[in-house]
Amino acid sequence: MILRKYSSFIITLAIFAVLLLIGLLRPTMWQPVALIMFYIAMGQAFNIFLGMTGYVNFGYVAFLAIGSYGMALGISRFYHTGIGLWLIPLGFTLAALMAGLLSVLVGGIALRLRGAYFAIATIGVNEGLKYLIEGAKFWGGSEGIIISKPMRVTFGRHLANSLSTFWADIFLFAIAVLAAYLTFRFMHSRVGYALTAVREDEDAAKVMGVNATKYKLIAFIVSSCVAGLIGATTWCLKSTYVFPEDVFEVSYTVEAIVIVMLGGSGTLLGPIIGGLIYGICKYWLAVLLPGLQLLILAPLIIVIIVAFPGGIVGVIREKTRGTAFDQVIV
Amino acid sequence: MSLLKLEGVTKRFGGLVAVDHVDLVVEHGELLGIVGPNGSGKTTLYNLISGVYRCDEGKIFFEEQEITSLPPYTRAHIGIGRSFQIPRPFGSATVRENVAIGAMFGRMIGKVGEREALEMADHYLSLLGLYDKRHKVSNSLTPVEKKLMEIARALAMKPKLLLMDEAMAGMNPKDIDGMVALIKKIGEQEKIAIVSMVEHVMRALVNFAERVMVMHQGKKLVDAPTQKALNDPRVIEVYLGRPTLEGRDAEGN
Numbered sequence: 001m002i003l004r005k006y007s008s009f010i011i012t013l014a015i016f017a018v019l020l021l022i023g024l025l026r027p028t029m030w031q032p033v034a035l036i037m038f039y040i041a042m043g044q045a046f047n048i049f050l051g052m053t054g055y056v057n058f059g060y061v062a063f064l065a066i067g068s069y070g071m072a073l074g075i076s077r078f079y080h081t082g083i084g085l086w087l088i089p090l091g092f093t094l095a096a097l098m099a100g101l102l103s104v105l106v107g108g109i110a111l112r113l114r115g116a117y118f119a120i121a122t123i124g125v126n127e128g129l130k131y132l133i134e135g136a137k138f139w140g141g142s143e144g145i146i147i148s149k150p151m152r153v154t155f156g157r158h159l160a161n162s163l164s165t166f167w168a169d170i171f172l173f174a175i176a177v178l179a180a181y182l183t184f185r186f187m188h189s190r191v192g193y194a195l196t197a198v199r200e201d202e203d204a205a206k207v208m209g210v211n212a213t214k215y216k217l218i219a220f221i222v223s224s225c226v227a228g229l230i231g232a233t234t235w236c237l238k239s240t241y242v243f244p245e246d247v248f249e250v251s252y253t254v255e256a257i258v259i260v261m262l263g264g265s266g267t268l269l270g271p272i273i274g275g276l277i278y279g280i281c282k283y284w285l286a287v288l289l290p291g292l293q294l295l296i297l298a299p300l301i302i303v304i305i306v307a308f309p310g311g312i313v314g315v316i317r318e319k320t321r322g323t324a325f326d327q328v329i330v
Numbered sequence: 331m332s333l334l335k336l337e338g339v340t341k342r343f344g345g346l347v348a349v350d351h352v353d354l355v356v357e358h359g360e361l362l363g364i365v366g367p368n369g370s371g372k373t374t375l376y377n378l379i380s381g382v383y384r385c386d387e388g389k390i391f392f393e394e395q396e397i398t399s400l401p402p403y404t405r406a407h408i409g410i411g412r413s414f415q416i417p418r419p420f421g422s423a424t425v426r427e428n429v430a431i432g433a434m435f436g437r438m439i440g441k442v443g444e445r446e447a448l449e450m451a452d453h454y455l456s457l458l459g460l461y462d463k464r465h466k467v468s469n470s471l472t473p474v475e476k477k478l479m480e481i482a483r484a485l486a487m488k489p490k491l492l493l494m495d496e497a498m499a500g501m502n503p504k505d506i507d508g509m510v511a512l513i514k515k516i517g518e519q520e521k522i523a524i525v526s527m528v529e530h531v532m533r534a535l536v537n538f539a540e541r542v543m544v545m546h547q548g549k550k551l552v553d554a555p556t557q558k559a560l561n562d563p564r565v566i567e568v569y570l571g572r573p574t575l576e577g578r579d580a581e582g583n
Contacts, residue, residue, distance in 0.1 A: 188444075189444065190434055190435075190444060193423075193427065193430065193431050193434055193435075193444070194431070194434075194435065196420055196422065196423050196427070196431070197420045197423075197431050197435075199422075200419075200420035200421050200422060200423065201418045201419075201420060201421075203382060203402075203418075204414065204418040204420070205420070205431075206381075206382075206401070206402040206403050206406075207380050207381070207382065207402050207403075207406060207412050208403075208406060208431055208432050208435055208436065208483065208487065209403050209406030209407055209432075209435035209436045209437075209439055209487065210403055210431070210435045211401075211403045212403070321467070
């Protein structure tokens with residue numbers, strides 16, 4: 001019984017372990033594995049909010065972006081204090097805090113709106129923040145923040161190099177595990193029950209005593225903080241620079257939506273399967289048919305979404321409902 | 331100390347006055363019926379008491395405390411439970427989870443963990459005869475089963491006041507008698523004041539309510555013990571029309 005409850009979490013960890021092993025044993029596979037993990041983690045963080053509440057956050061990429069700025073600011077502003085490797089945890093803390101603060105600001109206002117109105121209210125967050133940084137010229141303005149020099153100075157050339165080429169991806173694995181754990185905890189706690197009620201019928205949920213705005217805000221903040229951590233490692237530590245034009249790129253939000261819808265929203269395994277398929281397709285299509293990858297990927301996604309409206313995991317769950325397998329793949 | 335007190339409660343939708351200066355007192359443990367034809371403002375009154383709508387005028391007190399501007403979830407926490415006329419199950423959740431949500435977030439919020447909530451759900455589901463269906467997805471229930479689940483969910487909230495909205499509609503007379511007896515028994519055991527709203531199923535009302543409030547065009551028409559209220563000429567007129575008027579029409583005026 002216990003094993004069944006944790007089965008989906010164990011499957012998740014197994015998938016991550018296999019990906020990590022492939023990357024470690026075949027050095028040429030490290031970058032593709034990191035790319036796939038980025039899509040998985042991004043889908044997971046997005047799913048914490050979309051999957052649990054049914055609300056679409058169109059400003060999602062802004063939270064990854066603000067996280068990347070958190071790490072960049074942590075390293076570029078504090079490297080001369082001589083705290084050495086503590087810069088990394090400091091950067092992650094700043095990333096989570098800044099993403100969390102932004103989510104409280106955005107969520108505190110926008111989550112009072114329902115459904116599509118919420119989605120519309122969040123569209124502006126991403127562009128607004130980008131033009132604010134570029135226009136007001138803080139945090140380096142449109143020139144961004146380059147952290148390769150502070151990293152070389154603090155950690156030395158060798159360590160700085162391995163931080164961005166190896167450890168940044170290891171951190172990404174750790175964040176993906178954290179995201180899976182949080183999703184799992186949420187699904188089996190009162191927050192999960194509350195959000196199920198809100199997703200199904202918000203008015204009825206309120207009459208049953210569920211403070212809808214509060215629980216939506218909890219999911220929103222957690223989703224945003226995890227997004228901030230992902231941005232901090234992949235878009236800052238790995239690339240060693242942050243440019244507003246690169247990080248406030250709205251297509252990532254669309255990719256996150258595709259991944260979650262493809263795999264099945266509101267399930268633990270959904271974004272992982274979705275990220276896996278999307279990442280593999282995108283990478284191999286770019287290798288096999290360079291320049292044509294989106295032309296092929298787009299109809300493929302349309303076909304999958306039409307064939308599996310609940311996502312791949314959602315459809316499998318529907319087909320196996322009532323059998324022992326049902327509990328395994330939640 | 332009265333449980334619920336409405337003072338001049340009014341709700342307008344544009345030019346329509348859906349609830350028009352209604353006063354009402356409900357005592358602890360009382361069984362009250364609310365009757366009225368379609369559109370008489372019963373459901374709007376429920377929405378005002380449970381907090382789905384805000385009053386345009388008037389005040390609502392619950393155990394002497396004013397709750398006029400409290401949000402619906404806070405009202406649930408202090409002991410107002412409700413079932414809906416058209417069942418509103420949390421469709422993708424199982425029957426058991428639906429009822430557990432009521433237990434977890436109702437009056438026992440913060441005092442009941444998930445496991446206890448699920449046990450409470452099992453208890454109320456077995457009372458209402460849905461125990462065997464507890465692992466079914468709530469969307470797959472029949473309409474009558476959904477109504478029973480709603481009542482179980484509202485009861486699991488451990489309310490002091492339970493608002494039931496047409497809970498017996500669509501059941502056959504034998505089931506209605508059984509349900510009325512069951513709900514009366516649970517209400518007595520747990521000291522719940524139950525307000526039941528009825529449009530047509532008078533059978534349920536006569537067996538159930540000690541007192542009846544009749545509503546007509548948003549106003550309170552009669553508030554009296556059940557038999558007296560239902561025999562009141564004004565009530566008969568609301569339901570069946572005015573005999574004198576028809577007489578006059580027949581004469582050709």
